[in-house]
Amino acid sequence: MIHDPSGHISLHPNPQRVRVWVGGTLIADTHDAIELREKGYPHRQYIPRQDVDMQRLVRSTTVTHCPFKGDASYYSVELDGETVTDAAWSYEQPFEAMADIAEHLAFDTRLVDEKHS
Secondary structure: OEEOOOOOEEEEEEOOOEEEEEOOEEEEEEOOEEEEEEOOOOOEEEEEHHHEOHHHEEEEEEEEEEOOOEEEEEEEEEEOOEEEEEEEEEOOOOOHHHHHHOOEEEEOOOOOEEEEO
């Protein structure tokens, strides 16, 4: 478990299988997710890029900043001519305390179907 210096965020290895679908298409499947717990927000599963179908993701122009994690880049999912805008994000160069989530993506569970087993 890793905590940020302020105690606002903690990272936890998730031994469960985490799968993400858009419609009926499997986008991500891993046993190596990192669960990020942040006060005031739902827990998020950060999935290693090698376990995500990156060919289905297209980087968008959206960028946000978190004072605890750094700058997030967003990705849209494209399937059969349909686009789910900003369905995932990644902290490609997170602050040192959050370095474990580099090369990982989290998905917006309002836009995708995420299952843990």
